[in-house]
Amino acid sequence: MSTSAKMALLEGYVLVARALSAPARLMLLEQLAQQESGVEALAEKTGLTIANCSQHLQQLRRAALVTSRRDGKAMIYRLTDAKTIELMDLLRVVAERNLAQVDRILRDIWNGEDAPKPVSRAELAERLAEGSVIVLDVRPADEYAAAHIPNAVNTTLSDLDQLLPVLATDVDIVAYCRGPYCIYAHQAVAALRKQGFQAHHLEGGLPEWRAEGRDIQIGVT
Amino acid sequence: MSTSAKMALLEGYVLVARALSAPARLMLLEQLAQQESGVEALAEKTGLTIANCSQHLQQLRRAALVTSRRDGKAMIYRLTDAKTIELMDLLRVVAERNLAQVDRILRDIWNGEDAPKPVSRAELAERLAEGSVIVLDVRPADEYAAAHIPNAVNTTLSDLDQLLPVLATDVDIVAYCRGPYCIYAHQAVAALRKQGFQAHHLEGGLPEWRAEGRDIQIGVT
DNA sequence: CTATGATTCAATCAATCACTTGAATAATAG
DNA sequence: CTATTATTCAAGTGATTGATTGAATCATAG
Numbered sequence: 408m409s410t411s412a413k414m415a416l417l418e419g420y421v422l423v424a425r426a427l428s429a430p431a432r433l434m435l436l437e438q439l440a441q442q443e444s445g446v447e448a449l450a451e452k453t454g455l456t457i458a459n460c461s462q463h464l465q466q467l468r469r470a471a472l473v474t475s476r477r478d479g480k481a482m483i484y485r486l487t488d489a490k491t492i493e494l495m496d497l498l499r500v501v502a503e504r505n506l507a508q509v510d511r512i513l514r515d516i517w518n519g520e521d522a523p524k525p526v527s528r529a530e531l532a533e534r535l536a537e538g539s540v541i542v543l544d545v546r547p548a549d550e551y552a553a554a555h556i557p558n559a560v561n562t563t564l565s566d567l568d569q570l571l572p573v574l575a576t577d578v579d580i581v582a583y584c585r586g587p588y589c590i591y592a593h594q595a596v597a598a599l600r601k602q603g604f605q606a607h608h609l610e611g612g613l614p615e616w617r618a619e620g621r622d623i624q625i626g627v628t
Numbered sequence: 629m630s631t632s633a634k635m636a637l638l639e640g641y642v643l644v645a646r647a648l649s650a651p652a653r654l655m656l657l658e659q660l661a662q663q664e665s666g667v668e669a670l671a672e673k674t675g676l677t678i679a680n681c682s683q684h685l686q687q688l689r690r691a692a693l694v695t696s697r698r699d700g701k702a703m704i705y706r707l708t709d710a711k712t713i714e715l716m717d718l719l720r721v722v723a724e725r726n727l728a729q730v731d732r733i734l735r736d737i738w739n740g741e742d743a744p745k746p747v748s749r750a751e752l753a754e755r756l757a758e759g760s761v762i763v764l765d766v767r768p769a770d771e772y773a774a775a776h777i778p779n780a781v782n783t784t785l786s787d788l789d790q791l792l793p794v795l796a797t798d799v800d801i802v803a804y805c806r807g808p809y810c811i812y813a814h815q816a817v818a819a820l821r822k823q824g825f826q827a828h829h830l831e832g833g834l835p836e837w838r839a840e841g842r843d844i845q846i847g848v849t
Numbered sequence: 850c851t852a853t854g855a856t857t858c859a860a861t862c863a864a865t866c867a868c869t870t871g872a873a874t875a876a877t878a879g
Numbered sequence: 880c881t882a883t884t885a886t887t888c889a890a891g892t893g894a895t896t897g898a899t900t901g902a903a904t905c906a907t908a909g
Contacts, residue, residue, distance in 0.1 A: 412733055413811055417651040419730035420716075423723045424648035429897075430638040446856060459898055461857055466896095471726035480855050480906050490722050495641075497715045502644045505692035505708050509640035512633055588641075590634055650867075667886060680868055682887060687866095701876045701885050 426470035427498060431455055431463050437588045439473060440492050440614050441550065443485030452547075492614075496587050516590065516597050523596065525610040526581050531556075532621055534579070541574065543582040545591040546613070552626040556583065556616060559624075564594055571602060579605045586612030647691035648719060652676055652684050658809045660694060661713050661835050662771065664706035673768075713835075717808050737811065737818050744817065746831040747802050752777075753842055755800070762795065764803040766812040767834070773847040777804065777837060780845075785815055792823060800826045807833030 426432060434453045438444060444452075450460035464484055467473045472491050475484045486492070502509045513522065534540040535557070542559040544551050551561040562570050574580065580599055584591040592608040599606035609616070617623055647653060655674045659665060665673075671681035685705055688694045693712050696705045707713070723730045734743065755761040756778070763780040765772050772782035783791050795801065801820055805812040813829040820827035830837070838844055 412737065412815070414651060415733050416730060416811065417654050417809075419727050419733070420654060420719050420723045421649050421651055422727065422729075423719055424645055425896095427645035428642050428649050430635060430642055431897085433638050433641060456899075457856075458858090458900080461855095462897080465857080471728070472722075477906080480853090482856060487726050488722065490718070490725060494715075494718045494722050497711070497718050498641050498644055501693075501709065501711050501715050502641045504711060506640050506643065507692070508643075509637060512636050512640070516633065588638075590637065594633070646866095652867085677869075678886075679870080679888090682885095683867085686887080698876080701883090703886060 422470045423472065423494075426467050426472055427495065429463065431459070432467055433495065433588065435460070435463055435467065436472065436486070436491065436495060437585060439484060439486050440495075441585055442553065443483050445478075445481040445483055447481075449484070489618075492586075499587055513593075516593050518597065518601070522593070523600070523607055526607045527610050528616055528619055528621060531581055531609055534581075535622075539578065541578055541580045543580055543592075543595060544613075545582050545584045545595045546589075550585075550613075554613065554617070554623055554625045556613070557622055557624045559583075562595075564591060564598070567595055567598055571599075574604065576604060579607065581607050581609050583609035583616070584612050586614050643691045644693065644715075647688050647693055648716065650684065650687075652680070653688055654716065654809065656681070656684055656688065657693065657707070657712065657716060658806060660705060660707050661716075662806055663774070664704050666699075666702040666704055668702075670705070713807075720808055734814075737814050739818065739822070743814070744821070744828055747828045748831050749837055749840060749842060752802055752830055755802075756843075760799065762799055762801045764801055764813075764816060765834075766803050766805045766816045767810075771806075771834075775834065775838070775844055775846045777834070778843050778845045780804075783816075785812060785819070788816055788819055792820075795825065797825060800828065802828050802830050804830035804837070805833050807835055 427436075431453060435449055438449055438452050446457060446461050446464065449455075449464070450457045453460065455463070464473065464475070468475060468484075471487055473484050474487050475482050477483070503513065516522075531540065531542070535542065542556050544555045544559040544561045545564065545567075546561070547563065548561060551559075555561065560570070580596075582592040582595045582599070584595075589612055592612070596606040596608045648657075652674060656670055659670055659673050667678060667682050667685065670676075670685070671678045674681065676684065685694065685696070689696060689705075692708055694705050695708050696703050698704075724734065737743075752761065752763070756763065763777050765776045765780040765782045766785065766788075767782070768784065769782060772780075776782065781791070801817075803813040803816045803820070810833055813833070817827040817829045
């Protein structure tokens with residue numbers, strides 16, 4: 408019992424770790440951290456086939472990281488526990504601290520310079536109230552439509568160039584995307600800074616902003 | 629670049645998650661959280677063959693969770709970063725919160741009752757100073773010999789029965805082992821409570837106690 | 850009750866993993 | 880230099896994983 412209980416526990420931990428050890432599943436979890444979703448929506452967002460997506464979701468469910476409920480003929484998945492987001496975040500931190508491979512990719516985004524310090528949510532809220540900042544939402548249009556920070560301008564990385572001419576050069580820009588796993592905001596900030604803009608990225612993403620109960624503009628579902 | 633950079637980052641995170649997804653490697657990390665060690669010592673502690681242990685260690689090194697240095701003809705491995713311990717701990721918490729399978733094993737240890745609240749390190753230190761507590765070190769003898777909490781009594785689970793008759797029934801007992809991954813202390817406390825003793829387990833284990841700079845009795849190396 | 854549509858299951862294949870065995874490397878003792 | 884000891888490498892085996900395809904399930908609409 409002594410050793411076997413320990414092994415059984417370890418196998419439980421391993422089940423969770425295994426669930427996090429496929430890029431497809433990390434993408435699914437990132438997406439589910441935004442909002443609960445059906446299989447088809449998740450498949451489209453992640454670029455997986457529906458059957459494959461379904462199987463990854465079931466693997467996540469086996470590890471109890473997600474739960475599902477039926478809504479008509481659709482199955483809706485959601486995160487079981489917000490702790491999972493913390494776990495993914497810590498996974499990211501450990502990887503970024505230790506893995507040269509990851510560090511290099513992040514450096515590439517910033518063209519060798521150090522990443523600028525992120526803007527805290529409290530600071531952004533304050534500056535939003537003053538109106539002394541432009542907020543950029545670098546997520547797909549449908550996610551922007553569902554919910555966004557008030558007065559945020561929606562753009563994608565590829566459309567950013569078109570937006571450049573109309574942006575004021577003397578006002579700070581704060582970009583955000585989905586959250587810590589999402590690098591759209593980083594890439595947008597890097598591109599903006601290259602053009603001479605005063606750009607920063609928001610700490611975390613929309614889910615974190617929302618979780619703090621901050622002001623939000625909700626669209627039609 | 630946009631998508632491929634993201635995929636490359638995800639693969640980095642996956643590398644770390646994969647490193648945590650084998651029981652053997654979790655055992656190795658738990659052991660390395662105690663102290664840096666050579667391959668042979670680790671193999672013996674974990675019950676792995678030396679070659680197998682070496683390969684797991686290299687997998688951990690590939691994920692940059694451990695680093696190695698040479699000492700004479702021995703390779704000494706140690707944790708790269710204390711954050712890894714946090715990551716393992718959070719992995720444990722998520723698994724225990726969500727996985728019925730894990731919860732059941734823990735319940736089995738406590739015979740269906742809820743686990744008693746652990747004793748904080750501050751509280752134990754205070755009561756040690758008063759002398760109003762018996763401390764039980766439920767780790768293998770060699771680890772006890774290397775370092776232990778002052779005045780702690782060393783025992784193993786199998787030897788616990790022999791110790792029972794000599795223990796005072798009117799004094800609280802606090803048991804500890806390696807840390808959060810180690811369930812010896814839990815099992816010892818459960819056994820003691822079954823016999824009517826006032827037993828609790830220490831929050832964390834010896835590494836945590838040590839990390840706080842608390843009093844410790846160090847043996848010969 | 851039958852048809853429809855969303856999701857899951859089942860079967861398959863290539864790739865990877867954990868483990869074992871035996872040989873190869875590297876540092877020290879004699 | 881040679882023998883010894885600690886560790887790693889290399890090759891092989893069985894088991895598991897991720898992805899694909901097509902069939903099967905299940906709740907609702909008609």
